[in-house]
Amino acid sequence: MNILIVHAHPEPQSFTTAMKDKAVEKLTGQGHEVKVSDLYEMNWNPIASADDFADRKNKDYLVYALEQRHGYENETIAADIQAEVEKVLWADLVIFSFPIYWFSVPAILKGWFDRVFISGKIYGGLRFYDKGGMAGKKALVACTLGGQEHMFGEGAIHGPFEDMLRPLLRGTLRYAGFDVLPPFVGWHVPYISQEDREQFLVDYDAYLDKLEDLDPMTYPTMDQFDKTLRPMPK
Amino acid sequence: MNILIVHAHPEPQSFTTAMKDKAVEKLTGQGHEVKVSDLYEMNWNPIASADDFADRKNKDYLVYALEQRHGYENETIAADIQAEVEKVLWADLVIFSFPIYWFSVPAILKGWFDRVFISGKIYGGLRFYDKGGMAGKKALVACTLGGQEHMFGEGAIHGPFEDMLRPLLRGTLRYAGFDVLPPFVGWHVPYISQEDREQFLVDYDAYLDKLEDLDPMTYPTMDQFDKTLRPMPK
Numbered sequence: 001m002n003i004l005i006v007h008a009h010p011e012p013q014s015f016t017t018a019m020k021d022k023a024v025e026k027l028t029g030q031g032h033e034v035k036v037s038d039l040y041e042m043n044w045n046p047i048a049s050a051d052d053f054a055d056r057k058n059k060d061y062l063v064y065a066l067e068q069r070h071g072y073e074n075e076t077i078a079a080d081i082q083a084e085v086e087k088v089l090w091a092d093l094v095i096f097s098f099p100i101y102w103f104s105v106p107a108i109l110k111g112w113f114d115r116v117f118i119s120g121k122i123y124g125g126l127r128f129y130d131k132g133g134m135a136g137k138k139a140l141v142a143c144t145l146g147g148q149e150h151m152f153g154e155g156a157i158h159g160p161f162e163d164m165l166r167p168l169l170r171g172t173l174r175y176a177g178f179d180v181l182p183p184f185v186g187w188h189v190p191y192i193s194q195e196d197r198e199q200f201l202v203d204y205d206a207y208l209d210k211l212e213d214l215d216p217m218t219y220p221t222m223d224q225f226d227k228t229l230r231p232m233p234k
Numbered sequence: 235m236n237i238l239i240v241h242a243h244p245e246p247q248s249f250t251t252a253m254k255d256k257a258v259e260k261l262t263g264q265g266h267e268v269k270v271s272d273l274y275e276m277n278w279n280p281i282a283s284a285d286d287f288a289d290r291k292n293k294d295y296l297v298y299a300l301e302q303r304h305g306y307e308n309e310t311i312a313a314d315i316q317a318e319v320e321k322v323l324w325a326d327l328v329i330f331s332f333p334i335y336w337f338s339v340p341a342i343l344k345g346w347f348d349r350v351f352i353s354g355k356i357y358g359g360l361r362f363y364d365k366g367g368m369a370g371k372k373a374l375v376a377c378t379l380g381g382q383e384h385m386f387g388e389g390a391i392h393g394p395f396e397d398m399l400r401p402l403l404r405g406t407l408r409y410a411g412f413d414v415l416p417p418f419v420g421w422h423v424p425y426i427s428q429e430d431r432e433q434f435l436v437d438y439d440a441y442l443d444k445l446e447d448l449d450p451m452t453y454p455t456m457d458q459f460d461k462t463l464r465p466m467p468k
Contacts, residue, residue, distance in 0.1 A: 010281075010284060010296055010298060011284075011296040011297075013295055040281075040283070046281065047244075048340060048341065048342075049244045050244060064245075101344075101347075101348045102344075102347050102348065102405060102406045103405030103406065104338065104344065104405070105344075107281060107342070107348050108282075108345075110335075110338065110344040111340075111344075111345075114335045114336065114341050129391075146299070148463070151463050155465055157363075157463050158405070159400075163397065163400060164400060164401055166337075166393075166397060166401075167336060167398055167401060171337030171338070171392070171398055172337065172338075175336075175337075190297055190300075225391050228384070229382070229385050229391050230384055231389055231391075
């Protein structure tokens with residue numbers, strides 16, 4: 001497989017970084033081709049703005065998604081975006097490696113989605129969910145957080161983890177067409193022992209071994225809806 | 235009331251900006267004090283990093299939340315963060331004004347939460363949800379999106395809108411202690427007629443009139459959980 005790892009952590013010695021390094025070593029060792037976009041190291045610009053377009057379809061009024069289409073089609077979109085889009089198109093699997101900030105991705109990674117998941121190519125019109133532009137590719141969220149595992153689930157204080165990550169797992173990755181693998185989570189990472197952290201690395205190693213056998217998460221499919229995107233009569 | 239509007243849109247002429255301007259005019263006219271943080275105009279830096287701390291508790295290893303505590307207590311946190319924290323502490327109501335990007339906030343606003351909602355002051359330890367540092371204050375999400383209203387709700391293609399915005403409404407605003415008012419949403423804004431957009435402004439005006447009477451959304455309360463944050467026996 002061609003594998004892209006998009007990594008976002010402000011501390012280069014972090015455990016999340018160790019997980020990223022583990023994935024690079026492991027997957028390369030298995031014969032996969034691996035590329036890494038280390039957003040902090042790249043000094044990635046997360047801010048979607050008019051500056052992303054050297055040429056504008058409408059110079060007087062910015063509709064970001066429409067300029068994304070125009071910029072990509074005419075190769076006038078910012079070079080940093082173009083490079084990331086090419087990596088995503090190249091990849092069979094994209095791994096997102098980050099610490100949870102506010103039950104979501106750090107802003108630097110949010111802005112990677114805002115700028116790189118361009119309308120027209122990655123998704124657009126009726127091309128989303130199972131019909132999204134990235135259909136056939138896989139995505140894996142491999143994250144860490146301060147919270148403990150018992151704080152998530154039905155009846156737990158924060159509810160199911162997948163519900164808290166819904167805009168990412170379903171609203172972004174599945175929306176774009178990816179088969180979304182069940183997330184790998186390093187719980188309570190800042191507060192546990194070194195031994196427990198090392199156990200997470202062992203678990204992650206084992207998880208990566210079974211990547212190709214994992215069933216993706218289940219979401220609605222477009223054939224359940226009509227052309228106005230209303231549910232089909234049953 | 236003291237009202238802070240945090241606004242994030244890359245197009246100054248946007249409809250979302252018109253909504254923000256409407257809110258400023260309306261609420262000022264009613265005698266409220268209103269401050270605006272226009273993140274694009276301020277050239278807000280959304281990237282949480284070691285640069286946010288002039289003095290470090292641990293210079294060798296960055297745990298962002300711990301340095302937030304240290305930096306705020308010792309007044310060594312970055313000046314742009316400090317200024318925003320003071321605005322939030324001043325406000326009785328915070329309105330978030332933005333276009334939905336990937337069922338979430340634009341990165342520039344995500345990074346406002348990452349950097350401004352500091353551990354220790356805004357939340358921390360067991361101080362979250364109804365015990366959060368912002369308890370007694372209100373928050374309102376006033377957003378626009380490309381999607382249509384019938385795409386959201388039980389059985390709809392994207393499910394309930396509040397579920398898609400869960401990390402923001404519950405995981406961020408309620409987590410920090412705010413009473414979260416039901417969001418005001420401008421549906422399908424880029425694709426509707428000028429008349430329909432003007433109707434949204436009329437509706438928003440009416441919505442702002444009843445702000446003080448709106449019931450906040452209902453979420454779990456800390457008394458339903460024990461000190462380990464496990465559910466109390468019923």
